[in-house]
Amino acid sequence: MSKDYYSVLGVNKNASQEEIKKAFRKKAHEYHPDKGGDEKKFNEINEAYQVLGKADKRSQYDQFGSAAFSGGAPGQGQGFSGFSGAGGIDFDDLGDMFGGFSDIFGFGGGSKKQSQTKRxxxxxxxxxxxxxxxxxxxxxxxxxxxxxxCKTCDGQGGSDMKTCSTCKGQGKVMQVQRTILGNVQMQSTCPDCKGRGQKPSNVCSDCxxxxxxxxxxxxxxxxxxxxxxxxxxxxxxxxxxxxxxxxxxxxxxxxxxPHKEFVRQGSEIKSEQFINFTQAATGDKIDVKTIHGLVKLKIPEGTKSDTVFRLKNKGLPRIDSHSFGDHYVLIKIKVPKGLNRKQKKALEDLNL
Ligand SMILES: [Zn+2]
Ligand SMILES: [Zn+2]
Structure with a gap:
């Protein structure tokens, strides 16, 4: 069964990464179990964010749906039964407002260091x-x-590299963390060498x-x-x-x-065009402004107000294709105003 992660976070499919992050923070805050929120819902929100929050996973999801992530995204913080469905909770993304929460589970700091080894x-x-x-x-x-x-040291942090004594060159250290669920052994990135396994003897002055x-x-x-x-x-x-x-x-x-006269909808454009009473009654050829310049439009005799005409291929280019959308013209008829007595008489005589 495919889950709609977008609706879980309450964002639309075109939302930016920043909007997704904001929506996640807001929802996570609302359903935060530590504040008496619904844990199931919180896990759901987190699962959705694990996918949508990462651009690469998100595009996979857009193509294949949540089936591509069966069992939730693999996370770093395994072993917490209360949150097993949620995958790894990204405390970096929760920010400072969850400081207290991540402290309880004891991996607020660890998760930050781990993220340095990611892209x-x-x-x-x-x-x-x-x-x-x-x-x-x-x-x-x-x-x-x-x-x-850093260009000066090629990202090494300096020169004369030596094996890091803290992690013995492994780049990772095991730490026992005390949590409310008991002691949990966690592997985290070596804080001394930032996971490189090596440390420079001459520290780069630029970085x-x-x-x-x-x-x-x-x-x-x-x-x-x-x-x-x-x-x-x-x-x-x-x-x-x-x-x-x-x-x-x-x-x-x-x-x-936005354009002053054109209303855009995808690759289509809509605009309004006024014609006078006589043009509508007897028909005419008029110039219509489009993004491709002026285009002739034939107004058939007896055209009513609010009639829409289509100018084919005069809209915007469709992205990733060589075709164009259409331009729709809504015809409005100007009713003459302020007629003098003679003009009124002439119209009355016509008995339209
Ligand atoms: Zn180290
Ligand atoms: Zn440097």
């Missing part, structure tokens, strides 16, 4: 586009900073031994024609780089400025 964090930037830029595509220069391996530094990023991105408000572009491995060299992704979240 770097995904980053998100927002970009604002004009209506036509979104319609026809545009090239944008992107500027931001990300964490990357003070962390092996990480901030990198200025600047490059051009082609925004595809037809992108819509709220959609994101994923740039693989442009996110933060972890100390092991594995990079997260960068997401560009797109906001599109």
């Amino acid at each position: 770097g964090r995904d980053l998100e930037l927002s970009i604002n586009l004009e209506f036509n830029e979104a319609a026809f595509g545009v090239e944008r220069e992107i500027n931001y900073q990300r964490q990357n391996q 003070r031994g962390s092996g990480l530094s901030l990198e200025k990023m600047k490059f051009k991105v082609k925004i595809p024609a037809g992108i819509d408000d709220g959609e994101s572009i994923r740039l693989a491995q442009r996110g933060e780089v972890a100390s092991n060299g594995q990079a997260g992704d960068l997401y560009l979240r797109v906001s599109v400025k």
